[in-house]
Amino acid sequence: MENIQKHSIILWSRDEYRLRLTRIREHMSASSVDAILLSDNANIYYLTGRVFAGYAYVTLKGEPIYFVRRPVGLSGDSVVYIRKPEEITGSIGMAAPQSIGIELDVLPYSSVQRLVPLFPGAELKNASSIMRSVRAVKPPMALQMLRESGERHARVYSRIPGLFQEGMSDYDLQVEIENVSRREGCLGQFRISGDSMELYMGNTIAGNNADTPSPYDFAMGGAGMDPSLPVGANGTLITPGTTVMVDMNGNYNGYMTDMTRVFALGDISPLALKAHQCSIDIHRALSEMMRPGNTAKSLWEKAEEIVVAADLKPYYMGHRQHAGFIGHGVGIEINELPVIAPRSRDIIQEHNVIALEPKFVIPNVGAVGIENTYIVHADHAECITLAPEEIIYFDR
């Protein structure tokens, strides 16, 4: 599986790499930052196409320098092997920057405290916010990878009806979906940015388990199987008249899609059917509004209007506990920009990739609603998680 090319520190094509570097520099300039030091896996991967342990030092001019701790054997014009961060200083070609961007929203306090003295006199800036803005707009290769992820994600979902057997719980079904996903090549890793968010491979929730509040800031909850990981499947049996919501991992190549479909065993209540249709209606309306220049907030408001008109507000985005957003950017991590939320200041941009997930929790039925991932283009939104959207009924 190894070859010479894989040993190069940069795995993207030359054009793709140059484009990514240029975008980082544009955002650095806009924030008056003359150097950034990246070490978060997601940002390192964005720039180089691989994860390594170490740092990427990017300046407005001159080639980036890659300070690598592990693995051994990476090559490139500007690869410098180090054992500890203090060896970063004094590297050939490094002029002292006026300001230094460090990933303040990701790196632990003590790691930042250790890095700051390496740049004496430099003003400390937040590289996390710079990289969040950069990564909100996907470069061409990422769009291709996301389309491929979406296809594989949908292929796995098409096999779910064949996995169901009577007597299964939400946990049993999730475990079999995991197996099919992994056989399809899903990497499993669920990359997420921010305080203590945890989820193993996705969220499959049946019946009233959907109404159990979770500590994590996901759109849906679930009790989980253990109080050490209180989210998702909890062993609730899939019974006639209830739903199973499947929101499983779509990380097939480093760029993730996000996708939800709902399954049911036998007929479900008219209220649940109405709410599911309302979610589809919101997708139709909002995908028409996913155009460069529109505000994320206006999308959230439009959805709210549809929900209120349908008299479904008490069930919208949860019932006992409500989520504060109905959509989010997705890419290397599951929670990228823009955020579709009432107080969001984000503006929709061309080549944003947005997962939209207007969902409802109906007591004694379960969760309904769908999630799709869209690429924003100048004149349309391209859905990349193509699969039937109606509720899919299991054979009995």
Add this chain to the structure above:
Amino acid sequence: MENIQKHSIILWSRDEYRLRLTRIREHMSASSVDAILLSDNANIYYLTGRVFAGYAYVTLKGEPIYFVRRPVGLSGDSVVYIRKPEEITGSIGMAAPQSIGIELDVLPYSSVQRLVPLFPGAELKNASSIMRSVRAVKPPMALQMLRESGERHARVYSRIPGLFQEGMSDYDLQVEIENVSRREGCLGQFRISGDSMELYMGNTIAGNNADTPSPYDFAMGGAGMDPSLPVGANGTLITPGTTVMVDMNGNYNGYMTDMTRVFALGDISPLALKAHQCSIDIHRALSEMMRPGNTAKSLWEKAEEIVVAADLKPYYMGHRQHAGFIGHGVGIEINELPVIAPRSRDIIQEHNVIALEPKFVIPNVGAVGIENTYIVHADHAECITLAPEEIIYFDR
């Protein structure tokens, strides 16, 4: 699955909770810290037996206060619901501390910057190092949970020979082990502390893939299936004369065991057999030295002596890239104290739980050696991952 008791913020028994609180306060006193604010999932779980989003504020005297953001519905004498950290200040009964411990090795820089002004005049201390010391010594309930994890972990490994089919790769085998683990109730989540460590559900590596350096600071590497997650199985076929090392997730209840066994298809080289026996010999010798008061360093040195005497140094803990440790504490996270490494300053203590993993990489064969998890007692080390230790041969 829900019941009233589950809504209590504290899920441990009263005695277990008191003991945990007492230990935290002992370590706070020893570090001259009069208050700590915990928010890391692992630390919150240690104290309460559940994960919630928010903060636990612990002082030397008086009951802890739990500031909860999510989930809704938790109860307890001192549960205060908040929407943002700024609401922490001014809570009833909170005297201004002289010093405040915050998890500086875990919380992002910007989160700490936001918390510090809430404690004006207080000296900033590192709660991460306090909690690392506390968590190195396991309380009684944790030992029981670890024994149970070890039993379930070993039960899954006993089923591995039945999963193998000719023509499988390390990836194919890992996916089937994941499925059996999950059916056995493995939670999957692999909790790890520290910079950007990532691993999905464990590491199964065949043949020369074991010799591929990884960016992550695990004992073994592997190329992985994608440069976005370059560790572990990479699709290497399991062929006669090579080994498969299985080091899969043992998180069954919030406290994890760590366990490795080696499988082979047909005879492997005398060098590989010798190295595997050497690993078993190191386990025998070091488990005799796992006694309160001994230094972690002395264990590492003893192992080194055995390896050098056996002339196996070039293959020890990797071949192209070497790991810097041969053992580590394990519990809520996979990398707890003590660390068995050449420059470790840790002293072995009663009820440390230590995963010992002296391993070798033999070119053109693969990885050999075993890993067991031990509980340290005053007069013996108790192995809690009981299973045959010799190489297990697959039927052809």
